[in-house]
Amino acid sequence: MATIIVPENVSIHEDAENLQKACKGWGTDEKAIINILGHRNAIQRKQIRQTYEELYQEDLIKRLESELSGDLEKAVYRWILDPVDRDAVLANVAIKKAETEFPVIIELSCIYSPEELLAVRRAYQSRYKRSLEEDVAAHTTGDLRKFLVGLVTTYRYDGPEINERLAKSEADILHEAIKDKIFNHEEVIRILTTRSKAQLKASFNRYRDEHGTSITKKLLKDESNVLQKALHAAIRCIDDPKKYYEKVLRNAIKRSGTDEDALTRVIVTRAEKDLKDLKELYYERNSVALDDAVSKETTGDYKKFLLTLLGKED
Amino acid sequence: MATIIVPENVSIHEDAENLQKACKGWGTDEKAIINILGHRNAIQRKQIRQTYEELYQEDLIKRLESELSGDLEKAVYRWILDPVDRDAVLANVAIKKAETEFPVIIELSCIYSPEELLAVRRAYQSRYKRSLEEDVAAHTTGDLRKFLVGLVTTYRYDGPEINERLAKSEADILHEAIKDKIFNHEEVIRILTTRSKAQLKASFNRYRDEHGTSITKKLLKDESNVLQKALHAAIRCIDDPKKYYEKVLRNAIKRSGTDEDALTRVIVTRAEKDLKDLKELYYERNSVALDDAVSKETTGDYKKFLLTLLGKED
Structure with a gap:
């Protein structure tokens, strides 16, 4: 469930006016900005941006960027964007910073639904004129690239069907690879980047039943390289977001x-x-x-x- | 441009009736079936299927499968399906046959638009309850798997923008890899599976300008392994379908x-x-x-x- 508190009666027009007042002249009324935007849902925030633009011929996002700074600016910027645009921005920032584990990319691919991930890929393209996988691939190398590009390009089957026989055989493949510490095992990457979440959960359950410990626990021990950390994060995202x-x-x-x-x-x-x-x-x-x-x-x-x-x- | 000749006035209802007559009783009137279906576009064929089902409580596709045989059956079956379903079927047949070069997969990924490829991936999922990449990955191995899964999962940027500097540097990467016959070069696979078609064509042009011969000609010589053949086909599909x-x-x-x-x-x-x-x-x-x-x-x-x-x- 959501946490934000949205009042019953919201006037988009008044919101836009009040935001303009909060930005006008010397000094910025941060509290007013927070009180308005922090209590509006995504659709209302979008309407506020549109109304603000109509009223003042100015992009509210750009204005807020110039009025705010530091962590508050970053947070308000991420909040005021459309959710898919925000995710595209988060992904782009992560790629440019060349993070070591790219949690944003893993969250997008392993927590978001296949359709949600696709919507972010579309938003990324319209914002950056490049594909998300193109940028992930160009900013990573080796095994981590293989894994992240596989994750971010997947369009997983989203149905509930499970193949129990497959769950057993792939749990065994995962177990063998982890036991032998071959984390870049081609089959491990194939399984995690292509199977449906329902199927993967069945495989993780099977792993637990057969080997007496969860796959994440097993992976956690001796977590020394980035690929291993990324695998660990992806499995946790799929298993229990x-x-x-x-x-x-x-x-x-x-x-x-x-x-x-x-x-x-x-x-x-x-x-x-x-x-x-x-x-x-x-x-x-x-x-x-x-x-x-x-x-x-x-x-x-x-x-x-x-x-x-x-x-x-x- | 299309080749099929569709008459100006088509009665879907009569078509359905005539198809039923062609199938009824002993023997099948193949010529009647061909005369009707071979002169109807995708939308009309879909309407005929629907009307036939309403009139006779029978699936026309299944009926035709039982009435026809051999190459004609296969061709009519592919023709009567919705185009995206047909492509999903073609892909599935290719995967199950474990073809050596998987031309269908390469055509889908390198000739179809990103949206068309996506539509086929959706159709594949609703028909087979698995993702296309899942099946491609499970039926291939090694370098060919890497390349085909990369191709089939890509959602290329579809805009016309070209980065000339990038075209030069990536033409060089392609040239070096081909010269040294390192066809499974990580960078070659990255470039071909993630860059937009416009960008790739710019790189291929650059290759031709700088090295005096087209990349496909260069790849064709000594075409000994499946990956090399697949690379060759993909480049040709992108360059000139x-x-x-x-x-x-x-x-x-x-x-x-x-x-x-x-x-x-x-x-x-x-x-x-x-x-x-x-x-x-x-x-x-x-x-x-x-x-x-x-x-x-x-x-x-x-x-x-x-x-x-x-x-x-x-």
């Missing part, structure tokens, strides 16, 4: 020097989807409310914005 | 023992697209009309059906 995101949040918060990019990414991308469930899971796992943890680790308007998205009442 | 198809037709006809599958495939899949152009090209290249060549190499109702699709007047 909520547990995966909870851990991203936990790591982002617990790290000495908070990982604002990861924190922003999870909160912004999940606030209209399942952030409420992630909050519950976070509390179960850490005995601390996510709001309180975020509150402790962040400051100023950035903190206020994240807490607004987390559904904290003003 | 019509020339590619003309050669498929020529090889299918000139082979001792005609290659009916290839002949049917090209004629059925291109009859409503550019078969007229292919006929012109065939004549230019062979000084024989394609109709005459087909007429000489095939027999009976199968011959009649192909000639009908080729636009021969009755």
Whole structure:
């Protein structure tokens, strides 16, 4: 479930006017911006952008970029974009930074539905005039490239059908490869990048039943190279996205020097989807409310914005 | 341009009735079936299937399969399906036969537009409950798998923009790899499976300009392994689909023992697209009309059906 609180009566026209007031003249009224945008859903934010453009012949996104700065600017920018555009931007930033594990790419390919991934690929093309796989491939090499390009180009079958015999044989293939530490095994990459999520979950279950331990636990031990880390992340994303995101949040918060990019990414991308469930899971796992943890680790308007998205009442 | 001749006034209802008459009782009136279906476009054929089903509570495709046989059955079956379903079937047949070079897969990925390829991937999933890439990956191995899976999963950028600097650097990469006969070069596969067609054509042109010979000519010499053949076919499909198809037709006809599958495939899949152009090209290249060549190499109702699709007047 979502966390953001949207008032019953929203006037898009007034929102646009109030945003213009918040940006006008010297100084910026960050709180007003947060109070408006942090309480509007994706469709309303899009309408606000359109109305703002009609009223003031100015791109609201560009204006906000010039008015805000730092982590708040990044977070508001990601929030105000259409979700598919935001994901395209997140992917592009990850590719350009040449991240070591490319969590964004793995999340897109292993958590999003095949249709959602496709929508992001379309958005990426219309924004950057190149394909997503083209850029992933051009910015990575070796085994990691093979795996990430395979993930990002897949259009998995999305049905519930499971082939139990296949689950057994592919669980065995995965087990053999992991046991022998051949992480770049051609078959491992083939299985993880092409099989449907339902089929993969069946294989992971089979692995657990036959070998007495989960495939992720087995992979975690001696996690030394980037490919292994990427495999581990992909399997966790497919197996249990909520547990995966909870851990991203936990790591982002617990790290000495908070990982604002990861924190922003999870909160912004999940606030209209399942952030409420992630909050519950976070509390179960850490005995601390996510709001309180975020509150402790962040400051100023950035903190206020994240807490607004987390559904904290003003 | 298309070749099939569709009369101005078509009664779908009468078509369905006449097809039922052609199938009824002992013996089948193949000529009637060919005369109707060979002169109807994709939308009309779909309407005929629907009307037939409503009138006779029977699937026309299944009925025709039981009434016809051999090459005619295959050709009519491919023709009567929706184009995307037909391509899904062609791909599936190729995968199951474990063809050596998988021309169907290469044609889908390198000739069809990114949206058309995607439509075939969707049709494949709804027909086979698995993804196309899943089946390609499971039925191939090694370098050929890498290349074909890369091709079939790509969603190329479809815009006209060209990066000239990139065309030069990637033409050089291709040249180095081909010169050294490292056909499974990671970069060659990356370039051919991810770049837009416009960009790839610019690279091929650059190759020709800088090295005095076309990349396909260079690849053709000493064409010894399957990967090399697949690379060669993919480049030809991207560079000039019509020339590619003309050669498929020529090889299918000139082979001792005609290659009916290839002949049917090209004629059925291109009859409503550019078969007229292919006929012109065939004549230019062979000084024989394609109709005459087909007429000489095939027999009976199968011959009649192909000639009908080729636009021969009755």
